[in-house]
Amino acid sequence: MADVRFLLTGDTSVTVEFGNEISTEINAKIRAFNIALQQSKIPGIVETVPTYRSLAVHYDPEVILYGALVKKLKGLLGQLDNIQIPPSDVLEIPVLYGGEEGPDIQFVAEHNGKTVQEVIDIHTSTEYLIYMLGFTPGFTYLGGMSEEIATPRLKTPRVLIPGGSVGIAGAQTGVYPIDSPGGWQLIGRTPVRMYDPDRATPILPEAGQYIKFYAIDKAEYDRIAALEAGEGYVCKRHPRKEAAE
Amino acid sequence: MSITIVNPGMMTTVQDQGRVGYQQFGVSVSGVMCPRSAILANILVGNEDGEAVLECTMMGPHIQFDTANCIAITGGDLGPTLDGQPVANYAAIAVKAGQILRFTMPKVGCRAFVAFAGGLDIEPVMGSRSTYMKAKIGGFEGRKLQKGDVIKFRAPKADLPKLDLRHMAPEFRPRAEYTVRVVMGPQDDYFTDAGIETFLGSVYTVTPEFDRMGCRLSGDVIAHKDGGDIISDGISFGAIQVPSSGNPIIMLGDRQTTGGYTKIAGVITADFRILAQLKAGDKVRFQKVSIAQAQDALLAQKGALKCLRTALDPKI
Incomplete structure (x- = not known):
């Protein structure tokens, strides 16, 4: 997932961008990442918003700061292949x-x-x-x-x-x-x-x-x-x- | 056990800290335009941070108290009076049954927040008491207040411990030109270097197109590399959208959850209190800061709120 980008969206959310087109493959990756994120025990996640090509992750900086969050999200991306994703x-x-x-x-x-x-x-x-x-x-x-x-x-x-x-x-x-x-x-x-x-x-x-x-x-x-x-x-x-x- | 709206003012709504958790379903967050001011008002009357308040815009309401209760007004100074006598902003006030709170005219800023001790008896919808006017849910019948509306209190308090200590200096000072701090992104790479320079180097003017959804600015046109359209993605509070026209729009409480315009930057949370008080004609300049600086400023603000809370009501 080397092409995944982390984009600053204000100081309480980060956009995890998986591509720049509308495709079922990209959407499937977003869904898998969103499910993995919900199962993960990463603290401070407030809510997530899937869109065509990205996942907006809203978080509480009083619990986790941007740098620490991105590090954890990157770690989660690396494990995505090992996580069981149920069919839609x-x-x-x-x-x-x-x-x-x-x-x-x-x-x-x-x-x-x-x-x-x-x-x-x-x-x-x-x-x-x-x-x-x-x-x-x-x-x-x-x-x-x-x-x-x-x-x-x-x-x-x-x-x-x-x-x-x-x-x-x-x-x-x-x-x-x-x-x-x-x-x-x-x-x-x-x-x-x-x-x-x-x-x-x-x-x-x-x-x-x-x-x-x-x-x-x-x-x-x-x-x-x-x-x-x-x-x-x-x-x-x-x-x-x-x-x- | 209630208040009656004698005159609703220009636009008065019930708002709390927002409807969290449903953005993925297309539900706007809504909530107060200045989360910090609402929390301050709640702290002053001993409420939880997330209690619902009345958000008053420009010409505030006239409210008759059918029951005694303590209130606090924060945010802009809309000229509050009690039975005709001016009352302080940023202070807990004991209001007696039969008294009328009137906002006479905006003096500083444009939005005031009124907290009522013990909270308003408003049924939460999807976990929030915030009014979401577009979907007609939350708050008082999903709409702005009208003459004759009666809102019940949940647990009014005719008096509060340490009432004379429950005050602080108003926070908002009018300026000839406001500086609002931003973190760049998520689509700052869609703009030319000259476009970024324009955005950070120009003074923008607030237009009358300013509501709870967003604030449209006019000024030097910000140049895109290749137009202002993107495949829709998420929008956060304070996101600065720049459509192909090149004029920025700051997205606020009732913003849509997703949108298809480039967002050049996002206003930092610590400066939302400035956004909430802007009026048509006000001048704004944007200053770039790092995400670390933005979050430091936010944590400092939150820390100050906690100090006040601990001093007044250590148990809440």
Whole structure:
């Protein structure tokens, strides 16, 4: 890991940078390092924030100073090959495609010379890597969408997009976790709450996991939405099979 | 057991030391714009460091006390009065039931912090009482205070031991030009040598585009080698973003957790207290220090807080 850089980010955090591109390999290294760091007994770590190509490590200088911390982080990097990293989870997210929940799906289909069903088939065929979260609570930056359904953003953004909306912007796809304005092409909506501040686990997705969407009908949507309004709905998840790539 | 907001002022929010541990999920830290001032106010009234305070901006609120309690006001001098009589900043004050605390006008700086002995009865959200307005969570109903809001106390104290000793000299002095210390990075290598020279050699002016998310400065344009865009990475409190336009923006309490602009440097924690008091038109100069100097300054500040704590309430 000779190419890993330690960058000063103020006096209470350090950015551990693993590369300068968006790639699954770099993201896997960040995830492994983050897991190793959490398992390590390095004192004074306040929180860590994985991004596309780096891990921001926030720390308490009253417990550990910069020089001592970097020394320990470098030591941890050297041992990374010896640390068992479990496979990423795949989070299965149910989506009601089309209709008033996905008003732009027809446009996405026409733009790409496909049928609506083909758009759904393509969108549900991929396990999308969650590179990072940011922008708003629970907003995932996903990678891996097929260019076959890539569609430019709306010319005029909508003022209000309901939380749970699933959209496409260029070659990106994602879920709006909360009601917000936005310009993504909306193709469906999930009844699953990606973010609920009053839940024991407020935010469902984690960086380094994968999301797999699957199509549901209105009855299933209503069933899950009712559960989410009550005791909560638990998404299916399974460890990712690396060999399936 | 409460206060009533008679007039909310320009922008008054409940804030503590921030919502830690959820940045990896895209949740902003929020928290007071001057962590040190809030801790000082809490120490003066015998609260834990992390207790929530009211952060008042420029035109502060009018607050009616329905119950007696001790308070302390730190940070900028926004002209506090109690039933019309001026009261001291940086001192514990015993307020009687029925009295009204009014902030009359900003005299020095622009943000004041009010701590209430025993704390405010605000339900923590994700481990913090800080208001995070963008996500509408925390603090009082996830928003800035409005007229008629009633906030309960948890354990008010009509009097405090050693009340007459609970004071200190105000910390913030207005200057014609402020010097703010920075450590360079994380993207200082994205700038030309001339760009770095401009950043460290120029005087910048605070613009009116200054809120809890960030403070936009105007002045000499800072030259990049090849534009100001990066693949998004993490942002810390005090990070100085320079987008391709070349004008710096200092990221503050409600900053996003990640961002895609180059960050030339970060303001050192010991100087956040200056950032919190800047107003439109103020002049700022940046001075480069080493990480060791920055952390020495931080530890010295923390040490002074501990001395005050030990003198007033050795058991907390």
